[in-house]
Amino acid sequence: MEIVIRGTGEWATLDTGVAGPRAARQLEDAGLRQGASVHVRDGVIQRVGAADEVPSALPHLPVLDVGAMLVTPGFVDPHTHPVFAATREDEFEQRCRGVSYEEIAKRGGGIRNSARKLRGVAPQQMLDAVLDRADGFLLHGTTTIEAKSGYGLSLDSELASLRAIRDANAAHALDFVPTFLGAHEVPDEFRADREGYIRLLIDSMLPQIAREGLAEACDVFCEAHVFSVDEARRILLAARALGLQLKLHADEIAPIGGAGLAAELHALSADHLVVASERDLEAMRDAGVVAVLLPATSLYLNLPQDAPGRRMLALGLAPALATDFNPGSSPTRNMSFVLSLACIKYGMSAAQALGAATWNAAHAIGRGGKCGAIAPGFVADFAIFNLPNLASLPYHFAENRVHTVIKRGVPVVQAGRLLPAARNGG
Numbered sequence: 001m002e003i004v005i006r007g008t009g010e011w012a013t014l015d016t017g018v019a020g021p022r023a024a025r026q027l028e029d030a031g032l033r034q035g036a037s038v039h040v041r042d043g044v045i046q047r048v049g050a051a052d053e054v055p056s057a058l059p060h061l062p063v064l065d066v067g068a069m070l071v072t073p074g075f076v077d078p079h080t081h082p083v084f085a086a087t088r089e090d091e092f093e094q095r096c097r098g099v100s101y102e103e104i105a106k107r108g109g110g111i112r113n114s115a116r117k118l119r120g121v122a123p124q125q126m127l128d129a130v131l132d133r134a135d136g137f138l139l140h141g142t143t144t145i146e147a148k149s150g151y152g153l154s155l156d157s158e159l160a161s162l163r164a165i166r167d168a169n170a171a172h173a174l175d176f177v178p179t180f181l182g183a184h185e186v187p188d189e190f191r192a193d194r195e196g197y198i199r200l201l202i203d204s205m206l207p208q209i210a211r212e213g214l215a216e217a218c219d220v221f222c223e224a225h226v227f228s229v230d231e232a233r234r235i236l237l238a239a240r241a242l243g244l245q246l247k248l249h250a251d252e253i254a255p256i257g258g259a260g261l262a263a264e265l266h267a268l269s270a271d272h273l274v275v276a277s278e279r280d281l282e283a284m285r286d287a288g289v290v291a292v293l294l295p296a297t298s299l300y301l302n303l304p305q306d307a308p309g310r311r312m313l314a315l316g317l318a319p320a321l322a323t324d325f326n327p328g329s330s331p332t333r334n335m336s337f338v339l340s341l342a343c344i345k346y347g348m349s350a351a352q353a354l355g356a357a358t359w360n361a362a363h364a365i366g367r368g369g370k371c372g373a374i375a376p377g378f379v380a381d382f383a384i385f386n387l388p389n390l391a392s393l394p395y396h397f398a399e400n401r402v403h404t405v406i407k408r409g410v411p412v413v414q415a416g417r418l419l420p421a422a423r424n425g426g
Contacts, residue, residue, distance in 0.1 A: 001040075002041045002042075002058075003062050003409055004054050004063045005040060006036070006037035006052070006054065006055055006063055006066070007035060007065065007068065007384075008035045008068050009067065009068040009070055009071065009388070010032060010033070010389045011033040011036040011070075012070070012071070012351070012354055013031035013033060013048065014372060015374060016031045020288070021368070023316045024317075024348070025316075028349060030351035030355060030390060031373070031374075032390065033050075035050060035051030036049065037055055038054065042409075044408075044409075045376050045377065045380050046376060047376060064406075066384050069384050069386055069403055070389060070390060070392070071384050072384075073372050073374055073378075073381060073382065073383070074143025074144065074382060074407070075140070075142040075358060076143070076367065076371055077146065077335060078271075078320050078322045078365045079146060079271050079322035079324050080137075080146060080326070080333075081150060082133045082145070082148075083129075083149060083151060083152075083165060084327045085121045086114070088114065091109050091113070095302065101329070106225070111153075111328070112185055112187060113328075114151040115151050115152060115187055117151075118152055118157055118161070119157050123160055126160060127164045127168060127171075130165065133325075134174040134176075135422060138422055139400070139413055140334050141383030141385070142383075143371070143405065144177065144365075144372075144381070146177045146322075146364075146365040147165045147168075147176040148178075148179045148180075149165070149179070153186075153187035159205075159208065159209070159214070162209060163214065166214060172423060173408070173410070173412045173421060174407070175379075177216055177217075177365045178214060178215045179215055179219050180209050180214070180215035180218045180219070180239070180244070181218075181219040181220075182205045182206075183218075183227055183231075183235050186226070186227075194231075198231055198235065201235055206238055210242040210243060217244055217245040217246060217247050217268060217366065218235070218244045218245075218247070221249040222250050222251075223249065223252060233265070236267075237265075245267075246262075246268060247262075247270075247271065248262045248267055248271065249271055249272055250270040250271065250272060250273055251274065251275050252272035254275065255276060257277075258270065260277075260280035260283055260284075262284060263283035263286070263289055264283075266287050266288070267289055268290065268363075268364055269292045269320065269364040270284060270289055272294055273291055273307045273312075274306060281308075281311070281315055282315060285315055291307075291317045292319075292322050292361075293319055293342065294307075294321075294330065295309075295338060296332055296341060297324045297330040298345075300329055300331075301329050307346075309342065309346025312346075313346065318360050319342075319346075319352075319360060320361040320363070321339065321356040322361065323335060323338055336396070336399070337398045339357055340394040342356065350390045350391045350394050350395075353394055354390060358371075380406065383404075383405055384404040385401045386402075387401050402416065
């Protein structure tokens with residue numbers, strides 16, 4: 001299929017000639033164009049020109065005119081947990097009454113609560129739930145997500161979760177990048193045998209996942225009440241030996257050195273980083289590890305502090321932004337809202353926030369050079385907003401101003417409504 005997409009409004013292409021993850025000063029250039037046209041063939045961008053340039057050069061092709069609206073690459077959400085059986089509004093009520101996240105976890109809530117609910121869910125029910133959640137991502141302008149397992153915490157349930165992600169990727173226009181997060185928590189049956197669970201992860205889960213090709217990366221929740229730095233290192237080195245890329249939940253609640261471990265292992269990203277030390281942040285920068293910031297999570301959990309985003313930007317780290325969509329600590333798929341929070345909390349400009357949610361986010365999940373920009377050779381994913389310019393995107397706080405979403409050159413959202421193409425792979 002070939003098509004030309006054109007518009008006369010502001011286009012933030014992120015095509016600036018700077019390769020690799022970008023520091024804050026580099027993200028200030030969003031590759032803005034006033035009007036543009038794009039030639040798409042088989043879902044990939046072939047050419048980008050002025051508004052009338054490509055239609056004039058290829059008059060035989062159909063043209064999709066998006067008018068004067070703001071056009072950006074589709075959002076890339078580099079940290080989500082879309083496979084779960086039930087919401088946890090009861091825990092939200094507890095936190096609102098002063099019970100901490102850690103205390104809820106110690107009582108058997110949190111991740112272990114979700115694991116108990118997910119086990120035994122039929123595969124089709126699991127898949128249907130993921131597909132419904134994928135619709136919500138598209139409706140908010142997100143065209144690619146990193147999708148984690150991690151609410152199974154057993155061989156069978158983790159495999160089922162990753163198979164649901166695989167099957168959803170085949171059935172839905174949204175692109176899923178699968179990550180294994182079996183080391184999300186120690187399940188109930190191993191509370192008195194942590195080493196036994198770690199051996200299960202290393203000796204059984206990881207090899208089976210690698211044999212089936214169910215994940216591209218392995219993540220570990222490296223935190224004082226979950227997995228220590230030494231435990232996380234063992235799990236991640238085993239994953240690397242099987243060909244998986246590495247990611248970490250790091251230093252969200254206690255500064256135990258997860259960010260430093262991410263630097264040591266040259267992970268794709270370290271995420272959360274609320275209390276990471278400056279020394280570890282500098283090590284991440286030097287190692288080229290993307291810092292994935294999750295401002296909606298800190299807000300939703302009412303944490304006493306947020307990640308030191310302003311300091312990270314000043315240090316020259318490459319920031320990415322994510323929703324952390326999950327049933328317990330950030331039940332949102334609204335990346336525009338996350339951009340607003342990043343501007344408010346971290347002092348990002350609109351251009352920096354967009355670049356962190358597209359270009360850098362793609363690098364945080366091993367998709368750099370493939371998505372996150374409007375440029376030749378990139379997947380033709382576009383989010384089109386009923387807005388006059390990029391500066392207005394984070395300004396409209398907690399609103400969804402997405403009008404049209406184009407996935408691989410095919411409209412999947414129009415006038416804020418999901419189209420049938422969303423459920424057949426685009």
